[in-house]
Amino acid sequence: MSGHALVVGAGLAGSLTAVYLARRGYPVRVLERRGDPRAPGVREEGRSINLGLSQRGIVALREVGLLERLAPVTVPMRGRVVHLPDGLRFQPYGLAEDQILHSVLRHDLNVALVDEAERLGVEFCWGHRVTAVDRAKPAVTAIGPDGEEVHTADLVVGADGAFSAVRAHLGRGLRVDLHQEFLEWGYKELLIPVGDDGRPRTELRALHVWPGDDGLIVAHPNADGSLTATVFLPFAGDNGFAGLTEPAKVREFFARRFPDTLTLIPDVVEQFLDHEAASLVTVRTSPWHTATEDGRGVVLIGDAAHAVYPFFGQGMNAAFEDCSVLDRCLGERPHDLPRALAAFEAARRPHTDVLAELSKRNFVELRDKLRSPLFLVRKKADLALHRLFPDAWVPLYTLIAHTTVPYGEALDRARRQDRLLGGAAAALTGAALAGLIRRTRGRRRAS
Amino acid sequence: MSGHALVVGAGLAGSLTAVYLARRGYPVRVLERRGDPRAPGVREEGRSINLGLSQRGIVALREVGLLERLAPVTVPMRGRVVHLPDGLRFQPYGLAEDQILHSVLRHDLNVALVDEAERLGVEFCWGHRVTAVDRAKPAVTAIGPDGEEVHTADLVVGADGAFSAVRAHLGRGLRVDLHQEFLEWGYKELLIPVGDDGRPRTELRALHVWPGDDGLIVAHPNADGSLTATVFLPFAGDNGFAGLTEPAKVREFFARRFPDTLTLIPDVVEQFLDHEAASLVTVRTSPWHTATEDGRGVVLIGDAAHAVYPFFGQGMNAAFEDCSVLDRCLGERPHDLPRALAAFEAARRPHTDVLAELSKRNFVELRDKLRSPLFLVRKKADLALHRLFPDAWVPLYTLIAHTTVPYGEALDRARRQDRLLGGAAAALTGAALAGLIRRTRGRRRAS
Ligand SMILES: Cc1cc2nc3c(=O)[nH]c(=O)nc-3n(C[C@H](O)[C@H](O)[C@H](O)COP(=O)(O)OP(=O)(O)OC[C@H]3O[C@@H](n4cnc5c(N)ncnc54)[C@H](O)[C@@H]3O)c2cc1C
Numbered sequence: 027m028s029g030h031a032l033v034v035g036a037g038l039a040g041s042l043t044a045v046y047l048a049r050r051g052y053p054v055r056v057l058e059r060r061g062d063p064r065a066p067g068v069r070e071e072g073r074s075i076n077l078g079l080s081q082r083g084i085v086a087l088r089e090v091g092l093l094e095r096l097a098p099v100t101v102p103m104r105g106r107v108v109h110l111p112d113g114l115r116f117q118p119y120g121l122a123e124d125q126i127l128h129s130v131l132r133h134d135l136n137v138a139l140v141d142e143a144e145r146l147g148v149e150f151c152w153g154h155r156v157t158a159v160d161r162a163k164p165a166v167t168a169i170g171p172d173g174e175e176v177h178t179a180d181l182v183v184g185a186d187g188a189f190s191a192v193r194a195h196l197g198r199g200l201r202v203d204l205h206q207e208f209l210e211w212g213y214k215e216l217l218i219p220v221g222d223d224g225r226p227r228t229e230l231r232a233l234h235v236w237p238g239d240d241g242l243i244v245a246h247p248n249a250d251g252s253l254t255a256t257v258f259l260p261f262a263g264d265n266g267f268a269g270l271t272e273p274a275k276v277r278e279f280f281a282r283r284f285p286d287t288l289t290l291i292p293d294v295v296e297q298f299l300d301h302e303a304a305s306l307v308t309v310r311t312s313p314w315h316t317a318t319e320d321g322r323g324v325v326l327i328g329d330a331a332h333a334v335y336p337f338f339g340q341g342m343n344a345a346f347e348d349c350s351v352l353d354r355c356l357g358e359r360p361h362d363l364p365r366a367l368a369a370f371e372a373a374r375r376p377h378t379d380v381l382a383e384l385s386k387r388n389f390v391e392l393r394d395k396l397r398s399p400l401f402l403v404r405k406k407a408d409l410a411l412h413r414l415f416p417d418a419w420v421p422l423y424t425l426i427a428h429t430t431v432p433y434g435e436a437l438d439r440a441r442r443q444d445r446l447l448g449g450a451a452a453a454l455t456g457a458a459l460a461g462l463i464r465r466t467r468g469r470r471r472a473s
Numbered sequence: 474m475s476g477h478a479l480v481v482g483a484g485l486a487g488s489l490t491a492v493y494l495a496r497r498g499y500p501v502r503v504l505e506r507r508g509d510p511r512a513p514g515v516r517e518e519g520r521s522i523n524l525g526l527s528q529r530g531i532v533a534l535r536e537v538g539l540l541e542r543l544a545p546v547t548v549p550m551r552g553r554v555v556h557l558p559d560g561l562r563f564q565p566y567g568l569a570e571d572q573i574l575h576s577v578l579r580h581d582l583n584v585a586l587v588d589e590a591e592r593l594g595v596e597f598c599w600g601h602r603v604t605a606v607d608r609a610k611p612a613v614t615a616i617g618p619d620g621e622e623v624h625t626a627d628l629v630v631g632a633d634g635a636f637s638a639v640r641a642h643l644g645r646g647l648r649v650d651l652h653q654e655f656l657e658w659g660y661k662e663l664l665i666p667v668g669d670d671g672r673p674r675t676e677l678r679a680l681h682v683w684p685g686d687d688g689l690i691v692a693h694p695n696a697d698g699s700l701t702a703t704v705f706l707p708f709a710g711d712n713g714f715a716g717l718t719e720p721a722k723v724r725e726f727f728a729r730r731f732p733d734t735l736t737l738i739p740d741v742v743e744q745f746l747d748h749e750a751a752s753l754v755t756v757r758t759s760p761w762h763t764a765t766e767d768g769r770g771v772v773l774i775g776d777a778a779h780a781v782y783p784f785f786g787q788g789m790n791a792a793f794e795d796c797s798v799l800d801r802c803l804g805e806r807p808h809d810l811p812r813a814l815a816a817f818e819a820a821r822r823p824h825t826d827v828l829a830e831l832s833k834r835n836f837v838e839l840r841d842k843l844r845s846p847l848f849l850v851r852k853k854a855d856l857a858l859h860r861l862f863p864d865a866w867v868p869l870y871t872l873i874a875h876t877t878v879p880y881g882e883a884l885d886r887a888r889r890q891d892r893l894l895g896g897a898a899a900a901l902t903g904a905a906l907a908g909l910i911r912r913t914r915g916r917r918r919a920s
C-alpha cells in the first residue's frame with residue numbers, strides 16, 4: 027500500500043476511517059476544526075449526547091478490534107418503551123440475544139477511535155479548519171493556529187459532516203447533484219438525571235419514545251444511570267420552539283403532552299429554555315468522489331456524503347459501514363485508487379439514498395403511527411410472522427438495525443413482505459366474506 | 474416609494490426588474506459581472522443564442538411598454554415542424570391568431586432592456602462580480618475594476634442566474650432547502666446559415682424539432698433568415714459528447730440520426746467540434762427571500778430562484794413573469810417590504826416548482842414520445858377537443874405557452890382533462906367490448 031492519506035474531520039466517520047487506513051498501511055493525517063476531545067474539561071463541557079449503535083456499526087467496530095474495549099461505556103437496549111397517555115408499552119427489538127442496540131456517548135466513542143488511530147500512528151492536527159480543496163492535485167487548504175497551510179495527499183477523505191467543505195469544493199464546476207432539505211422540526215437535548223436514590227428514574231436498558239404528532243421525545247440511556255432525551259418539536263407555532271419561550275408555557279406544554287417528564291426531569295423547564303434548538307437536515311449528493319489521471323482522488327464518507335434525519339438511528343451506523351466498505355474496496359484494488367473509489371460509491375450510494383427516504387418515513391411513523399391501533403396490530407403481525415419464520419420473514423426495522431443487509435435490499439424485501447401481508451389480509455377478508463355469503467345463503471334456503 | 478434598490482445581474486431578469494423598479498420610483502443600481510453588452514463587437518462575438526418568447530414574457534414586456542419596440546428583431550413561430558426520418562410534420566401551436574411564439578436573440582432582448590432601464594435612470598456597474606451578500610444589512614460585496622466595493626441598499630434583488638452568488642449567501646446558516654440536479658445530457662449550439670440564395674434554408678416561421686431518444690435538436694429562427702439549432706446529446710457514450718470527438722464519427726452520427734442537417738448546416742462537423750458542450754441544471758430552493766426587522770430585504774428572481782431544463786421554453790418567460798409579480802406585490806404593499814417579498818414568494822414558488830417538474834417531463838416527451846404513434850394520436854385528440862370546446866378544453870402546452878394561468882393551476886387542469894380523456898378512452902373501449910359481446914352472443918344464438 028502506497029500513498030499518503032489526508033482525512034478532513036475527526037468526528038465518528040473521520041476517526042474510524044483513519045483507523046482503517048492506518049491498518050492498511052497508509053500514513054494518515056487528520057485535519058479537525060475542533061480541539062482535541064481528550065483535553066481536560068471537554069467531556070464535562072459538552073452536553074451528554076448519546077447515540078444508538080446497531081449491527082452495522084457493531085460489525086465495523088468489531089472489524090477494527092474496538093468493540094470489546096467499548097463495552098464498559100455502553101448500555102444495551104433490548105427494546106423500546108413507548109410512553110402513552112395511559113401508561114407504558116414495552117416492544118422488544120427482536121428474538122435473538124444479539125438483537126439489541128447499544129447506547130453510547132458520542133464523546134466516549136470519539137475518544138476511543140482517536141486513541142486507537144494515534145496508537146496506529148495517525149497524526150491529528152487539531153484546530154485546523156479546512157477552507158478549500160483542489161481536487162486536481164488533490165490539495166487541501168486549512169487555517170490552523172499558525173495561519174494558512176496547504177496539505178497534499180494521494181487520497182483525501184472528506185469526513186467533515188453534513189455541511190462538508192470538502193463536498194462544496196469537490197463539486198466546483200462539475201455536474202453535481204445536491205439535495206439538501208431541512209425538516210420543519212428541530213430538537214433540543216435534555217438530561218434525565220439519576221434519581222435522588224442514585225438509581226435510574228426509569229427502565230435503563232431500553233430506548234424510550236414519547237410519540238406524538240405535535241412533538242415527540244426519544245431517550246437513550248447512559249452508563250451512569252442517567253438518560254439523554256431529545257425533544258423534537260416544530261420550529262413554528264405556539265407549541266413549537268418559536269412559541270415556547272416562557273417558563274409557564276413550557277411547563278404547561280410538558281404537563282399536557284409529556285406528563286411523566288415532569289417527574290423524570292425535575293428541571294425540565296430550565297433545561298428546555300437554556301438549550302438552543304438545533305435543526306435536522308437531509309443531504310443527498312452525487313458524485314461522492316473524483317480522481318486524477320495519475321491515480322489520486324478525493325472521496326466523501328459519513329454525513330458529508332449522506333446526512334439523514336435521525337429517526338432510524340442509522341446516521342453513525344451508516345457512516346461506520348461506509349468506512350468498512352471503503353476499506354474493503356481499497357483492499358480489493360490496492361493499485362487502482364480511482365476504481366476503488368468508484369466501486370465504493372457504486373456499492374454505497376444507492377443504499378444510503380434509500381436510508382434517507384426510510385429515515386423520513388420513520389419520522390412520520392414516530393410522529394403519527396405509533397399511537398394508531400391499526401398500525402400496532404400490523405406491527406404485531408409482522409413480529410408474530412418473524413417469530414414463526416425467523417429467517418424467511420424479517421421486519422424492516424430488524425433488517426435495518428440488526429443485520430447488515432444493504433439498505434436497498436432490506437427495503438425491497440420489506441416491500442415484498444408488505445404485499446404478502448396485504449394479500450394475506452385480503453385473503454382473510456375474502457374468506458370471511460365467502461363465509462358470510464355461505465351463511466346468508468344457508469339462511470335464505472332455510473327460511 | 475422610498476429606499477434604494479440594488480440588482481445583482483443584468484441578464485434578462487435583472488434588467489427587466491430594474492425597469493420595473495425604476496418605474497415604481499426606486500433609485501436602482503445594477504451590478505453585472507460582464508461588460509456592457511452594447512460595447513462594439515460584443516454582438517458579433519457572442520454566438521447567436523435565441524429564445525422563444527411566449528405569452529407570460531409577452532405580457533410582462535407589454536406591461537413596461539417594450540413589446541412593440543422588439544417587433545423588428547423577433548420572428549413569429551406559428552407551430553412546430555417535426556423532422557422525422559420519413560419527412561416533416563407541421564403541428565400548429567393553437568387556434569387563435571395570438572397563439573404564436575416569438576423567437577428573439579438573447580443579446581437583442583438584453584440590450585433593449587438595458588437601454589430602457591438606463592432611460593429610466595438606472596445605473597449599471599459593468600465588470601462588477603458579486604462575491605458576498607450580508608443579508609442582515611443588507612450589503613453586497615463586489616469586485617469591480619477598482620477593487621472591492623461594498624454596496625448597501627434597502628432592497629437587494631438576486632438576478633444572477635442558475636449559479637447565483639446571492640442565493641448561496643442568502644442561505645448561510647438558515648434552514649435552506651436546495652435541490653440541484655444536472656441532466657445527463659448537455660447541449661451545443663449550431664447555426665443554420667441563410668442559404669446561398671440569401672433565403673432561409675427551411676420554414677422560418679416555426680420552431681423545428683428533431684426528436685430522438687439518443688439525441689435531439691431544437692431550432693429557433695433568427696430575424697436575418699438564419700436559425701439557431703441546439704443539439705442535445707448525452708454527455709457519456711460513443712454517441713454522446715464524450716465519444717463524438719473525431720470528424721468522421723460526427724459526420725456519420727449526423728448522417729444517420731439527423732440526415733437533413735447535413736444540407737441545412739454545411740459545416741455541421743466543424744461547428745460541432747468547435748463549440749463547447751454546456752450542461753443543463755434544475756435548481757429549486759426555499760426560501761427565496763429574507764427580511765430585516767426594520768423593513769429591508771433580499772429576494773431572488775429568475776434562474777437564481779428556479780433554474781429549469783429548457784424543454785418547455787419557459788425559463789425566461791417564468792423569469793419575466795417573476796418581475797411582473799414582484800412589481801405587483803411591491804405595489805400592493807408599498808410600505809411593507811418584508812410582507813411584499815413574502816407575498817411574492819408565496820405567489821410564485823409553488824408554480825415554478827411545478828414548472829421544474831413539467832420541464833423535466835417535456836424532456837422525456839421530446840426524447841421518447843414525439844415519435845410514438847399512440848402519443849401523437851392522444852395529442853391529436855387533445856387538440857381536436859380544444860377545437861370543439863376552445864374554452865373548456867385547453868391542452869397543457871397551450872396553457873403553459875399561450876396563457877398566464879399559473880403553472881400549478883395549468884397542471885391541475887391538464888390532469889383533470891387527462892383523466893377525462895382516459896375515461897373517454899375507457900368508455901369507448903367498454904362500448905366496443907360490449908358491442909363485441911353482443912355480437913358474439915348474437916352469433917351463438919344464431920348458431
Ligand atoms: C439528534 C441526533 C440524534 C442522532 N442519533 C443517532 C443514533 O442514535 N444512531 C446513529 O447511528 N446516528 C445518529 N445520529 C447521526 C450521527 O450523529 C451522524 O450520522 C454522525 O455523527 C456522522 O458522523 P460524521 O463523522 O460523518 O460527521 P460528524 O460527526 O458531524 O463529524 C464531522 C467532523 O468534521 C469536523 N469538521 C467540519 N467541518 C470541518 C472543516 N471545514 N475543517 C475541519 N474539520 C471540519 C467537525 O468538527 C466534526 O468533528 C443522530 C444525529 C442527530 C442530529
Ligand SMILES: Cc1cc2nc3c(=O)[nH]c(=O)nc-3n(C[C@H](O)[C@H](O)[C@H](O)COP(=O)(O)OP(=O)(O)OC[C@H]3O[C@@H](n4cnc5c(N)ncnc54)[C@H](O)[C@@H]3O)c2cc1C
Pocket residue numbers: 481482483484485486487504505506507523524525526601602603604632633634635636637638660703774775776777783786787788789790791792
Ligand atoms: C439551451 C437553452 C435554451 C433556452 N431556451 C429558452 C426559451 O426558448 N425560452 C425561455 O423562456 N427560456 C429559455 N431558456 C432559459 C433562459 O435562458 C433563462 O431562464 C434566462 O436566461 C434566465 O434569466 P436570468 O436573468 O434569471 O439569468 P441569466 O440570463 O443567467 O442572467 C444572470 C446574469 O447575472 C450575471 N451574474 C452571474 N453571477 C454574477 C455575480 N456573482 N456578480 C454579478 N453578476 C453576476 C451573469 O453574468 C448574467 O448576466 C433556455 C436556456 C438554455 C440553457
